[in-house]
Amino acid sequence: MSVQTTTSKNAPAHSFKQDMQTRHIVMLALGGVIGTGLFLTSGYTVNQAGPLGAVIAYIIGAIMVYLVMMCLGELAVQMPEVGSFSSYATRYLGPGTGYTVAWMYWLTWTVAIGSEFTAAGMLMVRWFPDTPVWIWSALFGMAVFISNIVSVRTFAETEFWLSLVKVLAVIAFLVIGGGAILGIFDIKQAHSVGLGNFTREGLFPTGFWSIAMTLLAVSFAFSGTELIGIAAGETRDPQKNVPKAIRTTVLRLALFFVGTIFVLATLLPREQAGVVESPFVMVFETIGIPYAADIMNFVIITALLSAANSGLYAAARMLWTLSDQGNMPRSYASLSRRGTPFNAIVLSMVGGMASLLSSVFAPDTIYLALVSISGLAVVVVWMSIAASQIAFRRHYVANGGKVEDLKFRVRGYPFVPLAALFCCVLSCVGIAFDPSQRVALYFGLPYIAWCYFVFWLTRKGREQRKASQLAAVGGSEVA
Secondary structure, eight states: OOOOOSSOTTOTTOOOOOOBOHHHHHHHHHHHHSSHHHHTSHHHHHHHHHHHHHHHHHHHHHHHHHHHHHHHHHHHHHSOOTTHHHHHHHHHTOHHHHHHHHHHHHHHHHHHHHHHHHHHHHHHTTTOTTSOHHHHHHHHHHHHHHHHHHOHHHHHHHHHHHHHHHHHHHHHHHHHHHHHHTTSSOOOSSSOOSTHHHHBTBSOTTOTTHHHHTHHHHHHHHTTTTHHHHHGGGBSSHHHHHHHHHHHHHHHHHHHHHHHHHHHHHHSOHHHHTSSSOHHHHHHHHHTOTTHHHHHHHHHHHHHHHHHHHHHHHHHHHHHHHHHTTSSOGGGGOOOTTSOOHHHHHHHHHHHHHHHHHHHHOTTTHHHHHHHHHHHHHHHHHHHHHHHHHHHHHHHHHTTOOGGGOSSOOTTTTHHHHHHHHHHHHHHHHHHTOTTTTHHHHHHHHHHHHHHHHHHHHHHHHHHHHHHHHHHHHHHHHO
């Protein structure tokens, strides 16, 4: 059942380089997940679901990620492909589903790319107030572009060090915050420190159902772990390194995210946790850490650049996969001499810039639709991974494969993928009852239907052209 597709059938001259090591793909996944959602908007969940509700929501999110990653691990180890979950969905759920998953995931990252550069430029103004934002944005964009086109090794090393800054910041926050909770550090605030925030307004001050309504935001916060699947096709010895990376990543993410939310919920009152200022800055300033705002400004800039770097990588691989499958012009499946999909990288950067322009000129229409679709996309991708694993296992066994021969297998099948599907559906149902997030369904579901329609239309056109060509060949032979 093992399939190797690291060389495009449309570009046989060059192939993807398997230069990533375990430390690279671990940091790639951690870097894709630990971003502005944790550093800036993590307080939103505490504010909306309450302290205990937020901790429960992130525990559910961590469990969901674990279930999905187990499913992806079985697929990625058996079939290490650059197309990852899009290729698996094409093979086991149907080409229309694979096509839709690829475009949704591409859109998710291209929407993020432009906004990351702008946000990073705006943060630089804190230190260089006389320099225009666009200059910093352009410099950051060029740096990320070069990181991706030079080689996968250059990209992986860049992402490793950018992600390391974020990981160290989270560890420092957990250590310092934990010390404050235990009374090691003095707290410069009126309210008492401890578990009082968890009971001050009752266990669930905003209602128990608010947990379900925040699950989409939690899912989006955990998005990026699936990058391991994409990187599997460019990893040395994926049968060995991918399982190790998955186990390491899931464990660290669970500790980082649940631990961070617990510290925030313990040290900050619910009504303060939802403000615009980073909750990390608030906690550091409460404890009395000097230059807290400047430190977090630097960390958040690295988080933005890391997200843009990994986002461009993922988006380009989705375009390469669509082209390799014949759903886009063949030029986007070509690889440079260094094994990078140059044309796909360029188009993904153009898409990111177009998204950026829409955020300036049409923030309440086009950009709102793009952001809403990208918010729902990660849940759809995770659902496709769980469903693909179920279909793969059935196909594998039906064709004489033995489960014990799988290099990495989901234990507890079929309950693990079914539980993953249930959690994903629950997060979608939850947002239907939240007016502020319901727009994700309004734009996301029609976009999914549109992708299926476009795929059907283009496939029908290809079949008609192929039939015409065969008829022409047959006619010439008769003549």
